[in-house]
Amino acid sequence: MIEAKDLSFRYGKIKVFEHFNLDIPEGQVCLITGINGVGKSTLLRLMAGALRPAKGEIVFNEKLGRNPKRKIGFISDSLSLYQSLTVSQAIDFHKSVYGIDAFDDSLIKHTKISHGQKVKELSAGQKVILHLSLILSIEPEVLLIDEIIHSIDSYLRRLFLEALIQLQTQRPITIIMVNLNFHDIEHMVERVILLKKGTIAVDEKIEGLKAKVKKIISTSPPSGLPILSQIDYSNHSEYFIYPFQNEFRDRMKEGEIVDLNLTEIVTAFIGGEYA
Amino acid sequence: MLNKELRDALKQFLECLLPLLIIPVAFVFDKYVIHSNWRIADIFNYAFLVVLVIYPLMAGTLIFQSEKKDNAFEYLLSLPLSRPKILADKIGPRLLFLFVLLLAALAISPFKDVLMNGFNLLVLFLISLFLCLSYTSIVVYFLEIGLLFWLFYLDSQILNYLLWRPEISRNIFPNIQSQLLAAALLLVPLGLAFWLTFKRFDVKPLKFQMKSYVFIALPAVLALITLTVVFVKKYWAWSHTG
Numbered sequence: 001m002i003e004a005k006d007l008s009f010r011y012g013k014i015k016v017f018e019h020f021n022l023d024i025p026e027g028q029v030c031l032i033t034g035i036n037g038v039g040k041s042t043l044l045r046l047m048a049g050a051l052r053p054a055k056g057e058i059v060f061n062e063k064l065g066r067n068p069k070r071k072i073g074f075i076s077d078s079l080s081l082y083q084s085l086t087v088s089q090a091i092d093f094h095k096s097v098y099g100i101d102a103f104d105d106s107l108i109k110h111t112k113i114s115h116g117q118k119v120k121e122l123s124a125g126q127k128v129i130l131h132l133s134l135i136l137s138i139e140p141e142v143l144l145i146d147e148i149i150h151s152i153d154s155y156l157r158r159l160f161l162e163a164l165i166q167l168q169t170q171r172p173i174t175i176i177m178v179n180l181n182f183h184d185i186e187h188m189v190e191r192v193i194l195l196k197k198g199t200i201a202v203d204e205k206i207e208g209l210k211a212k213v214k215k216i217i218s219t220s221p222p223s224g225l226p227i228l229s230q231i232d233y234s235n236h237s238e239y240f241i242y243p244f245q246n247e248f249r250d251r252m253k254e255g256e257i258v259d260l261n262l263t264e265i266v267t268a269f270i271g272g273e274y275a
Numbered sequence: 276m277l278n279k280e281l282r283d284a285l286k287q288f289l290e291c292l293l294p295l296l297i298i299p300v301a302f303v304f305d306k307y308v309i310h311s312n313w314r315i316a317d318i319f320n321y322a323f324l325v326v327l328v329i330y331p332l333m334a335g336t337l338i339f340q341s342e343k344k345d346n347a348f349e350y351l352l353s354l355p356l357s358r359p360k361i362l363a364d365k366i367g368p369r370l371l372f373l374f375v376l377l378l379a380a381l382a383i384s385p386f387k388d389v390l391m392n393g394f395n396l397l398v399l400f401l402i403s404l405f406l407c408l409s410y411t412s413i414v415v416y417f418l419e420i421g422l423l424f425w426l427f428y429l430d431s432q433i434l435n436y437l438l439w440r441p442e443i444s445r446n447i448f449p450n451i452q453s454q455l456l457a458a459a460l461l462l463v464p465l466g467l468a469f470w471l472t473f474k475r476f477d478v479k480p481l482k483f484q485m486k487s488y489v490f491i492a493l494p495a496v497l498a499l500i501t502l503t504v505v506f507v508k509k510y511w512a513w514s515h516t517g
């Protein structure tokens with residue numbers, strides 16, 4: 001569905017991507033993560049067309065037609081919209097750009113957004129819901145969602161995620177999310193991509209990742225195991241192991257092996273980056 | 276898109292008409308304070324001239340105002356709109372209001388030559404437009420526009436002298452060919468730099484997107500300044516003799 005081909009991008013002398021390649025198939029829900037400044041948002045912006053690569057290209061499935069942007073929705077972390085417009089004008093603007101007549105405002109009805117309000121008067125969460133409503137009106141094939149879920153309140157977050165889940169149940173839609181707060185989206189994500197210095201450090205399906213990353217609680221370091229990161233406490237330490245293999249269980253003389261959820265896994269990887 | 280730009284352009288147009296508010300103030304000031312018997316028509320003409328100069332300057336300068344003010348470049352660039360379409364939708368309404376102003380000028384006749392001055396205002400609009408992507412400081416930006424417009428004006432005078440000297444008398448307004456040539460010498464490299472920048476424009480910081488201005492517009496303007504300096508003395512001497 002989306003392919004980054006030999007992508008290079010830099011901010012002046014600061015290299016972000018060099019010959020970067022990534023392929024995301026149709027209908028996949030993909031989480032892109034990594035430490036701050038690694039290029040997660042930059043990658044989404046490149047996919048959305050808000051940034052242009054220095055070299056290489058982003059290729060979309062032919063199914064998206066000659067102008068793939070017509071079927072791509074992008075919600076950036078800066079909540080970029082025409083803030084001076086009223087909600088009603090923003091909707092009309094969006095409809096005119098995409099050449100659509102219908103707009104389903106059922107989602108924004110739940111959020112106390114009035115059509116006469118200016119976009120800049122809305123809360124961050126309301127802007128996210130408005131932007132999502134605008135995007136849903138174009139029946140997107142691809143949704144690019146930057147790190148915004150954690151910045152909105154729990155009610156709007158639930159509303160936002162329910163809308164995404166509903167969309168997914170209706171038809172296969174490719175969703176690429178950048179996030180550092182994984183608790184809410186764990187059940188949606190199929191694939192996790194960890195970026196490191198402009199390259200893909202980890203690219204795993206979520207089940208595979210859960211099987212490969214384990215925590216060992218022990219008083220001494222597990223010898224011979226690949227330790228990703230560790231957290232030390234006064235009387236014990238937690239060792240995050242990647243890639244974990246079942247044969248390690250036999251090798252271990254002490255300690256307890258614990259399964260991890262997505263948040264803990266990604267935190268372990270990010271902790272490893274800072275170690 | 277066009278509706279929004281029409282609305283934005285109309286708002287800018289109305290804001291630029293604000294100097295006309297000086298008319299009743301000046302009239303009252305004259306009547307009760309300085310007693311110089313200013314005529315309303317004269318005050319109007321001066322105020323209208325200010326509007327005529329301000330509008331093309333502001334229309335060009337503020338063409339991306341809503342994107343800058345609203346932080347909406349990211350949204351705009353992610354929409355399925357081509358760069359020529361964005362530009363056409365932005366320039367069209369602003370040109371329309373510029374022509375409305377020129378039509379008004381034609382009716383009111385604050386200029387001796389509306390066609391010639393209309394062309395000058397179009398050049399001012401285009402200079403402001405072509406520089407609007409490149410500015411970081413508003414003071415420097417307006418100085419640049421002032422310098423470039425002055426360069427265009429001086430070059431049209433010099434070209435007039437160099438190319439059509441035998442046919443013209445001294446100190447007259449440059450003919451339209453000289454103006455067109457001077458405008459082309461200035462606007463072609465500026466326009467090219469603007470277009471190449473806009474074609475690849477994205478949400479990177481501006482400083483990373485100035486290549487075309489540095490490698491096309493700047494050398495062209497420097498070359499133009501050099502040529503102007505070379506010929507200005509001759510022109511000056513010619514225009515101030517017998």
